[in-house]
Amino acid sequence: MTERDFPLAGKRVFVAGHLGMVGSAITRVLRQRGCAVLTAPRPGVDLRRQEEVERWMRAERPDAVFLAAARVGGIWANHTRPAEFIYDNLAIQSAVIEGARRAGVGKLLFLGSSCIYPKLATQPIAEGELLTGPLEPTNEWYAVAKIAGIKLCQAYRRQYGCNYISLMPTNLYGPGDNFNLQSAHVIPALMHKMHKAKVSDGAEVVVWGSGAPRREFLHVDDLADAALHLMEVYSGEEQINVGTGRDLTIAELAQMIGEVTGFRGRLAYDRSKPDGTLRKCLDVTRMARLGWRAKIDLRSGLADTYRWFVGAEDALRMRAAGGR
Numbered sequence: 001m002t003e004r005d006f007p008l009a010g011k012r013v014f015v016a017g018h019l020g021m022v023g024s025a026i027t028r029v030l031r032q033r034g035c036a037v038l039t040a041p042r043p044g045v046d047l048r049r050q051e052e053v054e055r056w057m058r059a060e061r062p063d064a065v066f067l068a069a070a071r072v073g074g075i076w077a078n079h080t081r082p083a084e085f086i087y088d089n090l091a092i093q094s095a096v097i098e099g100a101r102r103a104g105v106g107k108l109l110f111l112g113s114s115c116i117y118p119k120l121a122t123q124p125i126a127e128g129e130l131l132t133g134p135l136e137p138t139n140e141w142y143a144v145a146k147i148a149g150i151k152l153c154q155a156y157r158r159q160y161g162c163n164y165i166s167l168m169p170t171n172l173y174g175p176g177d178n179f180n181l182q183s184a185h186v187i188p189a190l191m192h193k194m195h196k197a198k199v200s201d202g203a204e205v206v207v208w209g210s211g212a213p214r215r216e217f218l219h220v221d222d223l224a225d226a227a228l229h230l231m232e233v234y235s236g237e238e239q240i241n242v243g244t245g246r247d248l249t250i251a252e253l254a255q256m257i258g259e260v261t262g263f264r265g266r267l268a269y270d271r272s273k274p275d276g277t278l279r280k281c282l283d284v285t286r287m288a289r290l291g292w293r294a295k296i297d298l299r300s301g302l303a304d305t306y307r308w309f310v311g312a313e314d315a316l317r318m319r320a321a322g323g324r
């Protein structure tokens with residue numbers, strides 16, 4: 001049994017990014033565990049603005065911070081909006097990390113991404129692969145910002161003795177995800193396209209790229225559970241990978257989403273869209289040694305996400321029809 005050197009129960013915990021998929025999942029679990037969750041008002045506190053963040057954090061004095069606020073998106077959003085992905089992420093993490101130091105926060109967990117690792121990293125990717133080679137070009141802007149976040153936490157540990165740690169999740173999905181077709185990640189994008197095709201008797205759904213790249217996917221409820229666990233048991237400098245340790249091809253994933261959504265038409269591959277990195281599967285040995293493993297299998301996680309999406313679509317339609 002791993003020792004809990006920072007028990008969260010009863011603490012005042014700031015979740016930065018509480019409206020996003022990851023932040024809202026962390027908020028749900030913290031409330032279940034009896035924590036007082038603090039969230040920065042929006043509008044009111046722009047997390048990219050140092051002064052606004054500092055003023056709010058000094059007034060609220062959280063004991064702990066989950067830094068889940070970020071500019072995120074799928075391969076196309078990363079590729080076409082590099083300035084937003086590098087600037088917003090650098091600004092948010094600098095403001096929150098420095099704000100936490102000034103407010104005397106006891107512990108902070110920074111959430112990164114598996115795209116911090118080199119494009120050609122040895123698979124599955126162990127933590128030691130960081131900064132050993134060139135990055136995947138479609139998301140290097142986002143990756144550079146996330147690497148800077150890890151380095152900020154390490155520097156604050158060394159110079160100021162702050163207990164700030166970093167968690168690197170693999171590709172995430174789940175309820176509350178972004179289903180916008182241009183900016184979404186692959187799971188919500190394909191789910192949305194297949195649902196639309198199913199309800200309008202469409203014969204074909206377009207899958208970007210070749211279908212050959214391999215990806216690993218983690219349900220956001222598993223990630224939230226892992227984040228709380230790491231906060232309670234880990235106080236080291238190195239970032240810790242969180243994933244399932246299992247991957248599949250995009251073609252296999254598309255097939256599975258077809259089964260979950262009930263779409264029975266054809267899949268057409270659009271090779272003018274980027275594949276991105278060919279493989280990105282995390283080595284999760286360290287997290288297993290720290291006493292944590294993923295519990296939600298991909299098929300049931302996809303079914304859960306699809307139920308949420310259909311419910312959200314129905315609610316939107318009702319609202320558009322005047323709340324009837």
Ligand code: GFB
Pocket residue numbers: 073074075076078113114115138139142143170171172183184185186187189190206207208209213215250273274275276277
């Ligand atoms: O999920 P995704 O956008 O992100 O794409 P990455 C994964 C793979 O799915 C790529 C393919 O090979 C896409 O070409 N794909 C197929 C699709 N159809 C679609 C579709 O309709 N929409 C999308 N979005 N993809 C992101 C990074 O990389 O992963 C971020 O850009 C971040 O920085 C995130 O790290 C976790 O896995 O390629």
